Amino acid sequence: MARLQLNRGLRIDAAKKQVADQLGLAVRDIADPIVMSEVREDLNIFRVSEGPGTVDGMAAKINIARKLDIEINCVNLFKKRTGLAF
Amino acid sequence: MANILTRTGDGYHLEMTEDEVRRDIDKGIQDAVDRAGVAPLEQDEIQHLLEIFKCPDKIVGVESGKEVCLSYDGMASKIRRAHIIINRVQTLQVFERALAADSLELTHIDYSYKPVKPIVGFELPDLDLVLNSTVAPVFYGAMPNLGLYSQPDGPCPNPADLLPLGKIEEARRSYEAAIELAVSDIVYVASQMYEAGVDGINIDTVGAAGDADFLAALLATEKLKRKYPGIGIEMGMAGEFVLGMHGELTYQGVRLAGLYPQDQVRMAEKAGATIFGPAINIVTSGSLPWNIARSVTFTKACSAVSSIPVHANLGMGVCGIPLALTVPVDALSRASKAHVEICRLDGL
Missing domain, CATH: 3.20.20.210 (TIM Barrel)
Structure with a gap:
């Protein structure tokens, strides 16, 4: 939601609805730590965990940009600098 | 009826009756209206503010x-x-x-x-x-x-x-x-x-x-x-x-x-x-009901005309938060709840 506010200037209700719609969730679920822990783990967008294979940092942001169809400045720079396309 | 325990703008405790809290809320709203030419809060919003101050819990939070x-x-x-x-x-x-x-x-x-x-x-x-x-x-x-x-x-x-x-x-x-x-x-x-x-x-x-x-x-x-x-x-x-x-x-x-x-x-x-x-000044000698009602009135008018997200500056000494290095959580949580719920804010 913070990214949609900061980079698209969306107000809170619109930002919540867009995130919920794109994740296929109800709006109330996106503030629920139990639901979102599972969603974060399934989508590889980082969750606090002691387990192996946690997707963090740039990898998580690449997945967020793709899943929410948003531009993330450092992800775009990463792609440009590595020549990777995804 | 038990008195309401609140604070002044510098953070010190203040005990008020319900009528005194209600009067300070009205005066705070009127001060913002007079200064900025904005609309006063509605009666249900005033009642909501009063309920926030009457709540005996130390910490309050926004509705789900x-x-x-x-x-x-x-x-x-x-x-x-x-x-x-x-x-x-x-x-x-x-x-x-x-x-x-x-x-x-x-x-x-x-x-x-x-x-x-x-x-x-x-x-x-x-x-x-x-x-x-x-x-x-x-x-x-x-x-x-x-x-x-x-x-x-x-x-x-x-x-x-x-x-x-x-x-x-x-x-x-x-x-x-x-x-x-x-x-x-x-x-x-x-x-x-x-x-x-x-x-x-x-x-x-x-x-x-x-x-x-x-x-x-x-x-x-x-x-x-x-x-x-x-x-x-x-x-x-x-x-x-x-x-x-x-x-x-x-x-x-x-x-x-x-x-x-x-x-x-x-x-x-x-x-x-x-x-x-937006950042609304605190008046350290005023009560928090007065300060928060005043701040919410300014901020609601700001949020109402904005098409971009509004994150009111709820920090030490602004938007109804006492001017104190260690901000009391009862004051912080009441000011936050009041601003978010009444002004329909996007953030803090």
Whole structure:
């Protein structure tokens, strides 16, 4: 939601609805730590965990940009600098 | 009927009857209405405020479904300030992973764009590490702080020396020269940060040096949005009223001196800001019911006309938060709940 506010200037209700719609969730679920822990783990967008294979940092942001169809400045720079396309 | 335990604007406890709280709420609303020409709160909103103060719980919270995003100022110094030796990258990680921050902010301890300019190259490695080790959006934040451009700290003649001598035109020219320098510094630092991957720029404590300070922030925002259309810019204010230290400065035909939050946000929006942060002054001798009712009235009017997200500056000494280094959580949570629920805010 913070990214949609900061980079698209969306107000809170619109930002919540867009995130919920794109994740296929109800709006109330996106503030629920139990639901979102599972969603974060399934989508590889980082969750606090002691387990192996946690997707963090740039990898998580690449997945967020793709899943929410948003531009993330450092992800775009990463792609440009590595020549990777995804 | 038990008295209501609340506080004054400096944080000290104050016991009031329900009637006294209700009267202070009404007076606080009326003060904002008289000053800013905004609409008063509705009766159900006044009743809601009263219920927030009557609630005996130490901590209150927003209703489910009304959660908002948080942005910050001076984030990188907050944990060091508690005498905990931690670097800035770790500080931001703690905020994200231990304190559930929705956004992060890399900051220099001298929180102004002017001192950052010569050392910006030493800020970029930390930004790189933050961007690679966190997930939340990252701001780079600092203040325009126009005061740093006048003598003896800067090159411009000091308007505070010129004005008592009646040299009003000279003082105005000095402010205008300072605006140009500040815009150049903000744009330089923000450009370096954006080209290194930052998500947004926080231009904070805007208007601290009056209308010239506000104009510098607006012009810098405008330039940055033209240069980088995707950049996010949060503009947080220093106070409820733009002081007319110059008096004749305008932005897109609107005189900046004397603007209240409902007009400040329109200017920020026109310049290209994507988040706006109103700051309502605290009156330390007033009760919190008076201060919070007053702040909510200003802020509701601001949020009502805004088409961009509004993150009210609920920090020490503004928006109904007591002016105290250790803010009492009963006061903090009541002010936050009142602002979010009544003003339908997007964040704090």
